[in-house]
Amino acid sequence: MSTRIKTVYRVKAEASTIEARARGISVEQSVEMPLEPIDDPFVINEIIGKVEEIKDLGLGEYEVRCALASITTGYDGGQLINMILGNTSLQDGISLVDAEFPADIVEAFGGPNIGLEGVRARVNAKGALSATALKPQGTPPATLARLAYDIALGGIDYIKDDHGIADQTYCPFEARVPMIAEAVQKAGQKTGIPTQYLPSLNGNLDKMRKQLALARSVGIEGVLIAPMLCGFSTFQTLKKENPDFLFMTHPSMAGGPMAAEFFFGKLMRLLGSDASVFCNYGGRFGYAPERCRQISDWCLQDAPGLKPCVPVPAGGMELKRVPELLDFFGRDVMLLIGGSLLAAKENITKEAEAFCNAVRNR
Amino acid sequence: MSTRIKTVYRVKAEASTIEARARGISVEQSVEMPLEPIDDPFVINEIIGKVEEIKDLGLGEYEVRCALASITTGYDGGQLINMILGNTSLQDGISLVDAEFPADIVEAFGGPNIGLEGVRARVNAKGALSATALKPQGTPPATLARLAYDIALGGIDYIKDDHGIADQTYCPFEARVPMIAEAVQKAGQKTGIPTQYLPSLNGNLDKMRKQLALARSVGIEGVLIAPMLCGFSTFQTLKKENPDFLFMTHPSMAGGPMAAEFFFGKLMRLLGSDASVFCNYGGRFGYAPERCRQISDWCLQDAPGLKPCVPVPAGGMELKRVPELLDFFGRDVMLLIGGSLLAAKENITKEAEAFCNAVRNR
Structure with missing residues (x-):
């Protein structure tokens, strides 16, 4: 089982659309295609992003928590940012506000030298x-x-x-x-x-x-x-x-x-x-x-x-x-x-x- | 004389502050310091960014045209974006909407291969x-x-x-x-x-x-x-x-x-x-x-x-x-x-x- 990066987005949305938008983010930041045609169990279980929580912050803002597969980053810096924000950066009204990185990501990047x-x-x-x-x-x-x-x-x-x-x-x-x-x-x-x-x-x-x-x-x-x-x-x-x-x-x-x-x-x-x-x-x-x-x-x-x-x-x-x-x-x-x-x-x-x-x- | 890149920013501002903000952009995107201590004529004439025009677009939005010295880019891609937007990207309410590149910049980067x-x-x-x-x-x-x-x-x-x-x-x-x-x-x-x-x-x-x-x-x-x-x-x-x-x-x-x-x-x-x-x-x-x-x-x-x-x-x-x-x-x-x-x-x-x-x- 691949570990997951827990990303947190702040999203401006109508109450009626927030579930679809949250799902949209998890798809955009993983397989970037409709889910119906996907039949490979590895892709379904290990690659597709998941929405873990949607919290109403009031005033038309929501916090959306996603879980994105660490292996999709290939442990490369460019690909990391591609996977946690990439295309979603092009959407209006969404910002990436936090992420928790699992141990394999932390180990791969390693943080400060001194x-x-x-x-x-x-x-x-x-x-x-x-x-x-x-x-x-x-x-x-x-x-x-x-x-x-x-x-x-x-x-x-x-x-x-x-x-x-x-x-x-x-x-x-x-x-x-x-x-x-x-x-x-x-x-x-x-x-x-x-x-x-x-x-x-x-x-x-x-x-x-x-x-x-x-x-x-x-x-x-x-x-x-x-x-x-x-x-x-x-x-x-x-x-x-x-x-x-x-x-x-x-x-x-x-x-x-x-x-x-x-x-x-x-x-x-x-x-x-x-x-x-x-x-x-x-x-x-x-x-x-x-x-x-x-x-x-x-x-x-x-x-x-x-x-x-x-x-x-x-x-x-x-x-x-x-x-x-x-x-x-x-x-x-x-x-x-x-x-x-x-x-x-x-x-x-x-x-x-x-x-x-x-x-x-x- | 160095050529200039003509950059165009859209700025949300009060009428009373727009001149200072425009000047702020031209300074931020060139010498990034107060101008008073600068006495080198080369820096003053060839490096410091200039505000060329401020246009009121109505509804609290302005178009600010600056002229930034091409030589400050060193003709490098990273430095180009550093000079035309870089720190200004961190300011709220400002976006870079256009730029005219002079011939030396066009020649240095060269555009599409085919x-x-x-x-x-x-x-x-x-x-x-x-x-x-x-x-x-x-x-x-x-x-x-x-x-x-x-x-x-x-x-x-x-x-x-x-x-x-x-x-x-x-x-x-x-x-x-x-x-x-x-x-x-x-x-x-x-x-x-x-x-x-x-x-x-x-x-x-x-x-x-x-x-x-x-x-x-x-x-x-x-x-x-x-x-x-x-x-x-x-x-x-x-x-x-x-x-x-x-x-x-x-x-x-x-x-x-x-x-x-x-x-x-x-x-x-x-x-x-x-x-x-x-x-x-x-x-x-x-x-x-x-x-x-x-x-x-x-x-x-x-x-x-x-x-x-x-x-x-x-x-x-x-x-x-x-x-x-x-x-x-x-x-x-x-x-x-x-x-x-x-x-x-x-x-x-x-x-x-x-x-x-x-x-x-x-």
């Missing part, structure tokens, strides 16, 4: 973690390296490339990454804090492998990756091929018919995110505090076979919000400050230091 | 084209091959794997594809119609390359690929590496903050879809007829440097709808019938023949 404790250990941290992003794109490598140096002197734990910094002619990966790595390492020797630089991977699998190898060759131990851009199979492959590397995931293109809680809190963790960047409340993205709490809870909750993933609220972070955010998220968090740090310009080392101290000393 | 005329030439067709999908997943290779043979005997032009058929233990790609290819070729010799089998690629780039090579080795000349599952860079790479292959694109996971018209009609064509499958009106997906018309128009419209892409309406197709759909779409179309054909069971060859004749003889 997880919360590993992410802390890399920078000798005990509590909350600090991070920032190098911006803006268009800046040449030497200037970015200088910026990274100035920020790292403030003692920040992690510095990532902005996700828009890819491999453009004006700032090639091969030119940029060794320079920034060296700058950050030099600053770390001064501060005693081994600040980690996470370059942003881009392009296809071949190119990302080369970028990872180059990063490794200059002493880098982690990267930024956007799974919705590169594809889940690409992320899955790189994570497995580099079990000592830290993978921070970026949310680009993750908007759509998948609840943010599930995507950032569960799916990224299952696939192997050590640190999952998501949109913070009170910033320029409109997430509610409860949504952010749920993402954080799901990143961190006990889950057999999966290390905890560091929740990384981001998007409109400011120094003055640090106490509030640590009150809200607790110490198992990485606070990512971006543009507002860069606004400090020539005072950036001081501003970074103030940010790091505010994060670390709580 | 396009509408190539897709017709492969099967000696002159007008509308017929297609179907092998289902359900869970069926063993020999049974799928037999099904493919029976359908091909009816004279259908293209037979693709259902997009859920990947590389599962019960139906491995390596076992399935040669058997189905042989069955379809044998049927083609009987009918005189060189029915083409399009296996579904899955997994990472390494695996897809192997699958393509295997397909090629057994005389297959085209494949099905789901760009939102494998990532745009993966699709871009495979299309370029196999310039003689036909790529049919599948819509799985394409729901979300990108208008279907743009995704299926323009973006898939730019990236290289020879035949773009989308959700038909009147089926189990709720697309409106005008949306389908727009997709079809955009697949086919004159666009320098891009072959026309075959529009492939699908999802709830039935034999009896063929005349209506050919009236609606004209002859530059491929009609994809799925489950309702399979419901014919032992009469499937006859049913396929009826479908093909209805499509071909108009």
Whole structure:
């Protein structure tokens, strides 16, 4: 008997149609055809999706719980998302809000390489973690390296490339990454804090492998990756091929018919995110505090076979919000400050230091 | 001077906030930081996104036109989508509804390998084209091959794997594809119609390359690929590496903050879809007829440097709808019938023949 992934969808529907819609989802996400012509007992018993529960949430919304056969995923990242949401993403009024993954799925994907404790250990941290992003794109490598140096002197734990910094002619990966790595390492020797630089991977699998190898060759131990851009199979492959590397995931293109809680809190963790960047409340993205709490809870909750993933609220972070955010998220968090740090310009080392101290000393 | 991609977003906003929101999009999709600290003239002139127009559509909706620097894409598929929608996909109430790509982008991505005329030439067709999908997943290779043979005997032009058929233990790609290819070729010799089998690629780039090579080795000349599952860079790479292959694109996971018209009609064509499958009106997906018309128009419209892409309406197709759909779409179309054909069971060859004749003889 194949195990089942228990998926949970929120569906807008009339009371008179909800049973048919729920059945429609379970069929769409498995055999995708009318059931009558199917006579193979294996398909009937082991492949066809099942509706397990329909709950009326009121106001024309329903929660539909389905059970989808794990074997249909082939244990591949792309096929996993194909089976749990795929075509249903094209339906109006349906979103995927949760899923429980059985042990064979958890084992196959394996979750974070190093997880919360590993992410802390890399920078000798005990509590909350600090991070920032190098911006803006268009800046040449030497200037970015200088910026990274100035920020790292403030003692920040992690510095990532902005996700828009890819491999453009004006700032090639091969030119940029060794320079920034060296700058950050030099600053770390001064501060005693081994600040980690996470370059942003881009392009296809071949190119990302080369970028990872180059990063490794200059002493880098982690990267930024956007799974919705590169594809889940690409992320899955790189994570497995580099079990000592830290993978921070970026949310680009993750908007759509998948609840943010599930995507950032569960799916990224299952696939192997050590640190999952998501949109913070009170910033320029409109997430509610409860949504952010749920993402954080799901990143961190006990889950057999999966290390905890560091929740990384981001998007409109400011120094003055640090106490509030640590009150809200607790110490198992990485606070990512971006543009507002860069606004400090020539005072950036001081501003970074103030940010790091505010994060670390709580 | 870098060329610019002209993107068009539809934005729900209050009149008092729309200017700030529009500016927010142009910043988010370029430098992603406050503009004040930026002093590099190259970044200011060549990188920062611009708002070109804001049009009030009424009822609290606005159309925002931005100009984003082409060079920020690095001419990579993943980075392209990162730059035109990426983080903005995470904002409520914004969707990407259109984009004009300048010549350097068109040249870099290159569009369909063989396009509408190539897709017709492969099967000696002159007008509308017929297609179907092998289902359900869970069926063993020999049974799928037999099904493919029976359908091909009816004279259908293209037979693709259902997009859920990947590389599962019960139906491995390596076992399935040669058997189905042989069955379809044998049927083609009987009918005189060189029915083409399009296996579904899955997994990472390494695996897809192997699958393509295997397909090629057994005389297959085209494949099905789901760009939102494998990532745009993966699709871009495979299309370029196999310039003689036909790529049919599948819509799985394409729901979300990108208008279907743009995704299926323009973006898939730019990236290289020879035949773009989308959700038909009147089926189990709720697309409106005008949306389908727009997709079809955009697949086919004159666009320098891009072959026309075959529009492939699908999802709830039935034999009896063929005349209506050919009236609606004209002859530059491929009609994809799925489950309702399979419901014919032992009469499937006859049913396929009826479908093909209805499509071909108009």
